[in-house]
Amino acid sequence: MPRISAPTVAEHRAAKHRALLDAARAILAEEPGTAPSLAAVAGRAGLARSSAYEYFRSSQNLLEALIQDVFPRWSARVTDAMTAAGAPAAQVLAYVDTNLELVAEGEHAVARALAAIAPGQQLDDSSRVMHEQLSHPLLDALRAMDLPDPATTAEMINAVVYSASSLIETGGDPMGIRTRAGELLEPFLRVHDKGR
Structure with missing residues (x-):
């Protein structure tokens, strides 16, 4: 043995x-x-x-295992950071920052690479489940702030995340971009934070 x-x-x-x-x-x-x-x-x-x-059993089997690994780990990391953040406004900032931290660590590049070389229903399903898992705690935090249209606000916050992600992936300074994203959203969140 x-x-x-x-x-x-x-x-x-x-x-x-x-x-x-x-x-x-x-x-x-x-x-x-x-x-x-x-x-x-x-x-x-x-x-x-x-x-x-x-x-x-094969490279394909390895790719399938990676798909099952990458998306749940991403989702867990973001939701854990949001849970640890406490107040709803802090949870939203944690959502943004942790997503950008994962992008800076190369996780988004891995997910995109998987989409390019192993497209299929399993990848689509895993991606959809991850995005659903991430949308729920974000919407919950925004609802706790009594915003009039949490779904639209979530879409706008995600637009900041996507834009900042693109800047990071094209060579921008990850820490600077994460800081700018927080600075952009923090005043809005502070105004609507019921715990202020």
Whole structure:
């Protein structure tokens, strides 16, 4: 039996699985136009190529696993940041900032790369579910501020996020852009913050 690097076999396997997904994510961020081979992913993860086949049957199977991994992690990170922020106005700012932080970290590039090389129903479904999961806490925060049209306000906030994301992905200073986005939205949110 091979040596394991965790207290249990299950934890060892989970760590190797995570390492392969992280390696595939890193390769996709660096080379967005092509699907990473299992050999390249295993090499990046520091594993033998044969080890990758213990976890994924094929490159397509790896891409499917990445789709199932990328979108829920993005959604969880944003909603966790919003929950930790407290007041509704702070939650909206956390929504904007965390989305832009993920873009700066290359997560959006990975999602776009997946869309380019692995289009299909699973990707469409995962993307739709993620956007729905993100829209609910944003709308809840805006409703808690008693805004007259939370849905329209959410669309406008998302327009700021999309524009700022584009600026980051075309080489803009991520911290500066995140700061500007907050500065743009904060006065509006402060005016409508019931906890002020």
